[in-house]
Amino acid sequence: MKFSIFRFNPDTDTTPRMQEYEVEVSRGMMLRDALMEIKRQDESFSFRHSCGEGVCGSDGVNANGRNVLGCITQVADLKEPIVVRPMPGRPVIRDLVVDMSQFYQQYRAVKPYLIRKDSLPEQEILQSPEQRDKLDGLYECIMCGCCSTSCPSFWWNPDKFHGPQALLQAWRFLADSRDQATDERLDALEGPYKLFRCHTIMNCVDVCPKNLNPTKAIGHIKELMLKHAI
């Protein structure tokens, strides 16, 4: 099968180029397997990957125009030639490796950790199964960046708009019955950019390899804000 791969090495290249590779495809082969095969042919090709089973979130790439996780994307499901580029909107470091620092900064900005004000019990903080169910579809995020780097609002304002990934995590803590910082969290999301740059384009929902729904989470935050305002 033919692959066309985005290549850029700042040591040697002045502009990016597309390079063609031929890979023998086996049954059940994932895009990551194909990229590893390309690296076997050409050790100068760089991309991030690790667990190979869709949980570490290292190998987000753009294949045939769509952000995917390489290790859980069947090559057979992609149209030939398979065009693989870095995730869009981020500065390219080399080949498929992009600079994710703004994405991580936005994550940090939502204070993605449980905040308790009461003193802690000796044993676990109790939580009913129904309360715990509210975290399903939120805590599973693997921070691959497929969502935020497919979001036009994040492309234009990556320094000011939190982006779908960070907002999903903002809701993950707002939705946790154990968290005691609702007011501060909501106050911190005020203003025209951080939350409200989401225009429900829903690319995030479309591409999330874990089938999570950041747009819905953003909607929940807005509802809660409204409730608090009244």
Add this chain to the structure above:
Amino acid sequence: MTLARRHFDALIIGAGGAGLNAALQLANANLRVAVVSKVFPTRSHTVAAQGGVNAALANVQPDNWHWHMFDTVKGSDYLGDQDAIEFMCREAIPTVYELEHNGVPFSRLDNGRIYQRAFGGQSQNFGGAQAARTCAAADRTGHAILHTLYQQNIRARTHFFDEYFAIDLISDDEGAILGALILEMETGEPLLIESKTTLLATGGCGQVFRTTSNAHINTGDGMAMALRAGVPLMDMEFFQFHPTGIAGKGMLITEGVRGEGGYLVNKDGERFMERYAPNAKDLASRDVVSRAIVTEVKEGRGVGPNADHVLLKVDHLGEDIVSKRLPGIRESSKIFAGIDPVVEPIPVFPTAHYVMGGIPTDRYGRVVAPIQKGPEEVVPGLYAAGECACVSVHGANRLGGNSLLDILVFGRAAGQDIIKYLDENPNHRPMSEAGVEKAVARLNRWDKRGEGLSVREVRDEFRKVMEDHAGVFRTDEIMSEGVAKVKEIRAKLADVRLTDHSSVFNTARVEALELENMVDIGMSIVLSALERKESRGAHSRPDYPERDDNNWLKHSLYTLEGDQMDFKPVHTKPLTVEPFPPKPRVY
């Protein structure tokens, strides 16, 4: 070239559960702590742990830490150190509560308490009825824990060096560890971290085998660094093959599947574990189940066109249980095996999973080595925790759910002991420039140009040799050949050349450094396995089929220099309770 230098109280190499839990203790104590990781922290392989973490909370069934201790000692085939095991099983309970307080989204019971499931090798009342001791966040417990610990470190303002590869430890003439030389992958620039203490928390080395549940990053870098610093590796012959990897691929299917009621069948549809472990059946210890599967296939009762695997049946549990308790497994089965376990059984075969051995430490995480006075002298300034370390709490075989526990308890303990050490040793020792030069030379070696072997071909050959010669069943003949082949491969390393010498994000160079690490570890595995002439836990020798407590109730130590093997006694005395003397191990 002048080398950039940074100074810290504590350097932690590796950002999985052990490294991050240690970092959290140190950052909370307002110390200057640097966490160096070759991947962004949440990519660390702790993220892939599925089933859960053991603690005798007794939320579902009666339980106490002493029963947990008994199960762990028995599971270790009596090779685990009983003082360390007692410490771990006692600490398990506050450790899990602390995690919960930090925000881990554990699954819950109707009364609001943490959900616990049954796992292999767990019993009530010292070998009685099945216990339910594994605290779970669905089947994504490792993910939930790793993300929570990273989040708490963000709160505590830990200093992270993300995507920096550790080249080598720096030691002085007295053997004290002074920090490490690391490589910034984005720029290709080396950086010297001078640190009063260094914790190795680099995880496992499953990549030495061709078929493994381990991630691409699990190349045993910390273990190899310890070896090069003159520290031996302990009990490396004990490598766990997890019974249920997806056949032909190696991705893990958690033991929690069997804990929730799944079971194994052969081509005749026979529930064969009843023959091998009449009481515990499918929830016997992992070494027992792996050997049973390999034996079934060897004797012609395997499934599939090549009769090379068995089946894990789940469909009888119903869609509700599978979706609620095992959602990740359902997803993985669909993606990698092309089947929905709600309808069809999952094809499985043992996969290289976990190294019980590692860098020898005491229960405070301090690295101990035979230096001058006896086998357990503390190496000044050096700590190790997690899979790269060997305390030893797993002995010859680790129980499911004890791995997350190990990294959390001993990561925490190491952090606490570092705080104490820094109190008594507040100053940096003088840097050893000779030590720095050695580490720089290791990096610069890869600048050599010209014709040579490629990293890829040597790595492929090596991983195949390890699979063929250090698998589930080992004889003198197989192992001797393995040692000879690994020696040949080690000699070839000098002829390996890179074609890519660029500086920015050069993953070829990183893979070359990882290959060197893996070959040294491979040697420790095959040599230790050849040496141990008995069958114990995961180390199974058809030519020495019995456990031999008279001659082999001892830890093995492999030293890089001269490929030397040495031994030291097992700690058979617990801290406060009566010892568990070795008994025949039946499930």
